[in-house]
Amino acid sequence: MAMDSRRTHRESAVVVGGGISGLLAARELAMKGLRVTLVEKRSHLGGAVGAHEVDGHVLDSGAESFATRTSDVAELLTELGIEDKICSPYDGGSWLYLQDGAHPAPRTGILGIPGDLSDPSIREILSSAGLRRAKMDKLLPASVGANAKTLGELVRKRMGQQVVDRLVAPVTTGVQSTHPDEVEIESVIPGLQAALAQRGSLAAASASLRAASPAGSQVAGLVGGMNQLSEALVRDVLRRRVRILTGYDAIAVDRDPDRGGWTLLQRAPQLGERVAPVHGKYLVMATDAPTTLRILGSHLDASTIPQVKAGHEIALVTLAIEQPELDSRPRGTGLLVSDQVATVRAKALTHATAKWKWIAEEMGPGKHVVRLSYGRGNDHGPLREVSLYDDQLITLAMHDAGKLLGVSITRGNLLGADVVRWKGSLPTMRPGHREKVQQFRNSLQDLEGVTAVGAWLSGNGLAAVTADTRRTMHEFIDATSAD
Incomplete structure (x- = not known):
């Protein structure tokens, strides 16, 4: 079966979830000529990328x-024809608010990990003893912390507890809602441990990653507002004749023994709890972890279903x-x-x-x-x-x-x-999460015509979601085309 727009018989697909990953999945399938139905339980499409009005001004209600x-995101914006709206923030820098008040955040490293311990701003944040401990990083062999499972463990071993508490923790709790001791390293700073092995110190590794994305351009x-991305994606999928159903809760999916493919049972509370089936040869789950695992769980080996803490x-x-x-x-x-x-x-x-x-x-x-x-x-x-x-x-x-x-x-x-x-918008990427995700995705290969995307699989942030969703959908399309 070849999935392209030149086919005379159009295959069908159902996408469950109308966030950015669901819209992207629907777009990729429609671009290959499929008849796509997208189901979303809320009236709003775009997930955490939305808008609201405050004092008469339309502002971002989520991601900004x-x-x-x-x-990845810039390329998508170009495809959608809104690349001319891309703008950079003012280069004013951010601050930290600690127990002793407000301090300018160091700008030499990444995610609170200092890249230059001679930066005067660090002396305002760390005590003399804390700074001396942090400078030991340069003297330690690169092997120290190489096997750390969490960001907190790595920074503590290399630079000490004070760097964790006063520099790194405010960033991860503010951005990820999670303490560094619960953050999987590669989920928030890909390549950090590889850079440590290459550079020999955590400070040098952090500085090198920051140099690849200098101040003002991260x-x-x-x-x-970023809400225009959601609007542009919705316009694009509608132009490609994607059928969008909002206000429906996904209840269950099952194999269709007569027609083949998958049937989604959905409920419309606003229509008197009416249950309506939607059929598609292909099924894409683009929801949060609890919903995806609940819907697909009965079709999978229980040992392959990850235990994922909700956001x-x-x-x-x-x-x-x-x-x-x-x-x-x-x-x-x-x-x-x-x-x-x-x-x-x-x-x-x-x-x-x-x-x-x-x-x-x-x-x-x-x-x-x-x-x-x-x-x-x-x-x-x-x-x-x-x-x-x-x-x-x-x-x-x-x-x-x-x-x-x-x-x-x-x-x-x-x-x-x-x-x-x-609710549940920032899934927690705890140690071992990536391995669980990969095991789950491997198990999906046993289900004909099914795949899953979303922030809980890709990691948080538009860049991660965009890259992972498009890559996953391309691989899914290629695999089904070879069948």
Whole structure:
């Protein structure tokens, strides 16, 4: 069977999940001439790449940038015809908020790992003893930490506990919602251990990886917001005649004994719980881990089904405020907060008008947009911040923003606010995760016409999701074409 657009008989495929990975999967299949049906339980397509309105301005409700360490996202944006909207952030640098206050983050390394221990900013963060311990990294053989399973273990062995606590942990808890001792190294910094073996020290390895993506160019965005990627993908798949069904929950899938292929049973709660089947010769699961494993679990060997911890619940609070004191961008493009800080409950703050020129121009002088993130991975108690009502979270966010930025922010400054909640949006990449993923994907080869994509398989971030989804779909298409 050859899967191309010249066939007179069009094969069919069902894609479950309408996030970025699902839209990309549907697009790749449609480009090869298949009749594609995409099923999504929510009304919104694009997953964590979406938009909301605050004070009359359309802003990103989820992802607001993409990593530029690879060209995958930029190539996709070019294919979609919106490459002219790519923009770089202001080169203001980020800050750390520690127990003793705010400090500019070192800019010589990657993910908090310093690349140059002579950087004056590091002396402001580490004690004399902590700095002496960190400098031992240069004297240790490259074999020290070579077999470390987590980022925390590696940094601790090479540079000491203080570097973990005061430099690396604020970054991983702020970005990944996970402590370094729970972060799989290759899932967040691919090639770090290989660079260590080559360079001989962790600092040199970190510096070399940073040099490949120098300050100001690690991320990029889109004028108007990353939400335009979702919109462009939806337009593209509709143009390719992909059938999109929203508001349906996937219940189960089964082999169709008469027609072959797969039948998806789905439920539409808004239509009186009506159950409707959708058939396709090919099935692509593009959902979170619990849904994918629940749907496919009965068709797989139980020993090949990975135990994957669901992502943490996160609440993003966006504030539009009038505060001219912020025109000077006093804390760069934002701050990452140590989990040892008790006076601030946010784990991170992005000063959007200090980061993106297009937002600053929309807001005008004296008006600013800040976004605070709540929901630490180690916070499971009944008093956790994500359990607060929206109006309570907004009040807390104003307090936290004032502390972090060093200015007064009260209700009198507030122009508008919104709270967006994401559940399970950042799957935890714990040690051994990649091996479990590979075992799972190998087991899918025993199911004719089935594959799976998504952030829990690729790793977090648009760059990882885009690269992995397209690669997986190309391999899937090639494999089925050879049958």
